[in-house]
Amino acid sequence: MLSAKSVFQEIFDNDESFRLFCSIAASGEAQGGWENGRIATLVPAGERDLAPKIARHGADEDKHGRLFNALMRKRGLEPVEVPPETDYTMLLEKHGMGLAHEKLRGDRPLTVQDIVTYLAHSRVTEQRASEQMRLLRKNFAAHPDVGRAVRMISDDEDNHLAYCHEELLRLARAGHGRAIQRALRECALAEIRIHRDVGLAVTARMGRILRWPRAKTALLSAAVHLLYAYERVGGWRRMVSLRMPERRNALGGPATTASDVA
DSSP: OOOHHHHHHHHHHSHHHHHHHHHHHHHHHHHHHHHHHHHHHHOOGGGGGGHHHHHHHHHHHHHHHHHHHHHHHHTTOOOOOOOGGGOHHHHHHHTTOSSOHHHHTSOSOOOHHHHHHHHHHHHHHHHHHHHHHHHHHHHHTTOTTTHHHHHHHHHHHHHHHHHHHHHHHHHIIIIIHHHHHHHHHHHHHHHHHHHHHHHHHHHHHHHHHHTOOHHHHHHHHHHHHHHHHHHHHTGGGGGTOOOOOSSTTTTSSOOOOOOOOO
16 A cells, blocks of 8 residues: 555665665755854844754754764665755755845844744744654654654754744734745745655655656655645645744753764
8 A cells, every 4th residue: 555654664675765865854954954053143133032042943953964864874874965856955045945045154144034034934844844754753753763863853843843933923023924924925835836846856766766666656746746736725824824832932942962873
C-alpha cells in the first residue's frame, strides 16, 4: 500500500536516497541558522528584547543541521551537493521571501518592518516545518536510527511556530496588523508554489535513485499537485491565521543542546 510511511521507509532504507534526504534537510537548517543569527545581530534598537529569541531560533536550526549530518555519519555517509531545484530555503530567498541575504550581510540595523517581514516568513515556513515533522514523528518516533532526532526537531519546530504567533500578535497590537496580514498572505502564496516545485523535484530524484516504476512516480507527483490545488484554493489560510499559543515565551530560555546521534 502506498502511504507516506511506506515512501519514507523506502527513502530511509536506501543509503543514496537517505543521503540526499538528509543533505537537503541539513543544508536548509544551516541556512536558517545563519539567517536567524544575522537577524539577531541586526535587530533594531526598539526590538532588542527580541534578539535572544531570534538567536535561540538560529541555534535550534544549527542544531538540526548537525543532527541530520550526524545521521549520515552514523551510516558512514557523506553529504551530497543539494540540487538547486530541491533547495527550498534558497528558492524562497530567490523569490523574495523573507529578508534578502544582501541586507543580512551588511551592518545597517534592520527596521521594525524588516522584523515584520522576517516573522511573517517564519510563521509560514514554520507551519510547513511543524506539519512535516509531526508526520515524521507520527510514523517514525520509535525508529531506532532517526526517532530521537525526529522527536527533538519536531518539538523545536512547534516552539518556533508558537514564538512566531506570539510575536506577530504583539506587533499587531502595536499597530502593525495590516502590514502583518499583507506580508503573511504574500509569503503563504509564494511558499505553496515553491513547496510544490520542490516536492516535484525531490519526487523525481528519489524515483530515479529508488528506481520507482513510472506509475508510482506519477502517482506521487499527482499527490503533490493535489496538495497544491487544495492549498491554492484555501488551504493557504491556515498559514496566515494568528492565535495566542499554548506555549508562551517558547523561545525565552536557553537553546537546548543535543549530543551527537552518531
